[in-house]
Amino acid sequence: MHVDLGSALGATPGVSRDSLERLDEQVATAHERIQAGRDDHEHGYAALNLPETVDLDLIRSAVEPFNDPAAVLTVGIGGSALGAATFADALAGPEDPDAYFLDNVDPEHVSRLLDSLPLGRTVVNVVSKSGATAETLANFLVVREAMADAGVDWTERTFVTTGESGNLRALAEKHDLPSLSVPDGVPGRFSALSTVGLAVAAIQGHDLDAICAGAADAAGDLSGSLFATPAYAYGATTYALAERGAGTNAVMPYAERLETFAEWFAQLWAESLGKDGLGQTPARALGATDQHSQLQLYRAGPHDKLVTLLRPRDRPDCAIPETDLDGLSYLGGASLGELLDAEFEATEASLAASDVPAIRVEIDAVDEESIGSLLYEMEAACILYGELAAVSTFTQPAVEWGKRAARGLLGGGDFAEAEAVEGRTSLLVE
Incomplete structure (x- = not known):
């Protein structure tokens, strides 16, 4: 994973290089805690050991x-x-x-x-x-x-x-x-690189060894500095931006094959970090589709958002045929990949022109090794964010409340949460 923080520097809200230098001291401390948790296979931290334990x-x-x-x-x-x-x-x-x-x-x-x-x-x-x-x-x-x-x-x-x-x-x-x-000690949202996430990949004939090799390489890259670790660069900067008012993180992959990744990320980010009045709301978008809709809000709406732009550096391409249609001749001789890259860079520049923070995340390709690395590094980024925010990253009390309420309503036990549902206030307009 390659992380470029340039478009987050000096935005509104934004971070400065100096503020990231100061934050890096906290990252070093958080990394020590994460490493200790991994060494002891503690609940939650054990997820970062999956490339070697699965x-x-x-x-x-x-x-x-x-x-x-x-x-x-x-x-x-x-x-x-x-x-x-x-x-x-x-x-x-x-x-x-x-x-x-x-x-x-x-x-x-x-x-x-x-x-x-x-x-x-x-x-x-x-x-x-x-x-x-x-x-x-x-x-x-x-x-x-x-x-x-x-x-x-x-x-x-x-x-x-x-x-x-x-x-x-x-x-x-x-x-x-x-x-x-x-696996023991691994919350469900951190279990992609385990039996939970890899069985379907095995049935489809994908290279499990390559998936885990990509994740293992990412694990080996974890260090005590955000300037040397892409996962920590992402986790620390998103945390800093959230502290400065970027309460929404819009994840915008520029590859159809990565659209579901944005759904996976949304659960990871929301369920792990939404505690004690803290956290960052994940939003899902797709480039270039949502440039024609959601980008209007990101650029011209409240300055309370970060946009994460994600793309592969290498992908299959498709040539655009020549045309004699007025105003479209510039497309002839180009390719869909070139057009999509232009859309990506135009969106990034558009956000910068409006002082909206963005982080560029790139992977080498949409293949087993890169996807394994991407998921691992986003899990590490999430855990680091949790350490910096001092939230209980691996619990989900609000989710459990809803489970108990639903079970009580279905007659599966006596739960006070179900009584709260039955006692809700209604203001019905028909």
């Missing part, structure tokens, strides 16, 4: 029974799906099995997806660390019934990724299903 052979063995599938359907939510979806959308080729994700319980979407799938040639990957996630288990029950109705033996098409105990673990043991264990 057992890739175990993942390959678990998916080996599923020969030549047409599709793989992951039933999970949040961190149980977004890492795998990021790999699938970034790396999938035309000959790979199609990857689908049931990470919501919208009944219309679930029904339409299942009706469209060749269930007899679909592998079902059920992911829940606890084995009791309501949305995941509900969707899986629906999937299982759909397969049975279609005359498909679901036990021959299903594997699970879960904890050492719980409903899914018991189900796997009862039906002798292939299974993988989620």
Whole structure:
């Protein structure tokens, strides 16, 4: 990952080189804490050890029974799906099995997806660390019934990724299903580089070794200075900008294959850092599409935003044919890649002209090694931000509140949170 902070210097809000020099002392202290957490495999910090602790052979063995599938359907939510979806959308080729994700319980979407799938040639990957996630288990029950109705033996098409105990673990043991264990000490949103995120990549035939090699290289680059570590440069500068009023971080990849990465990033950033009245709201955009919509707000709206511009340095290209249409002859002889790069640089300059801070993030290519590195470095950036902000990066109390409320409303127990939902104030206009 290559990080250019130039467009964040002197913006409004912005940082100066001097302020980053002063902040670097705190980065050194935070790095010591992060390294100690990694050395002791502490909860959360253990995520940064995954490139060296994940057992890739175990993942390959678990998916080996599923020969030549047409599709793989992951039933999970949040961190149980977004890492795998990021790999699938970034790396999938035309000959790979199609990857689908049931990470919501919208009944219309679930029904339409299942009706469209060749269930007899679909592998079902059920992911829940606890084995009791309501949305995941509900969707899986629906999937299982759909397969049975279609005359498909679901036990021959299903594997699970879960904890050492719980409903899914018991189900796997009862039906002798292939299974993988989620890593200890790794919150779901940090689990992309583990059994949770890599099983689908294995089914699609991607190079797991290259993914982890990219992440391992990034791990080896972590040092006590933001000026020597791209991940820390990003984490420290986003923290500094948030402290100065940039409460929104709009992540804008200039590659369709990286659009899902922005979704993964949004969960990582929001769930990890949104604590105690602090944090930075992640927004998702796509270049060049959203230059024609959201850029208006970023440039001319409140000065409370940072824009992260992301692109690969190397990509396939497509020539633009010559044309005799008035005013468009300048496009002839150029390529779509050149046009997209021009759009990227124009957006960056446009933001600078309006004193809006931006950070340029580039990866070498959209391939296994670069994507592994990108996800690892953004996790490290998030953890560093959490250390600098003194928030509890690896907890999610607000998320757990909502889970208890929903379970109580469905009769799954006596929870005070459900009573709060029932007692809400209403002002209905019809």
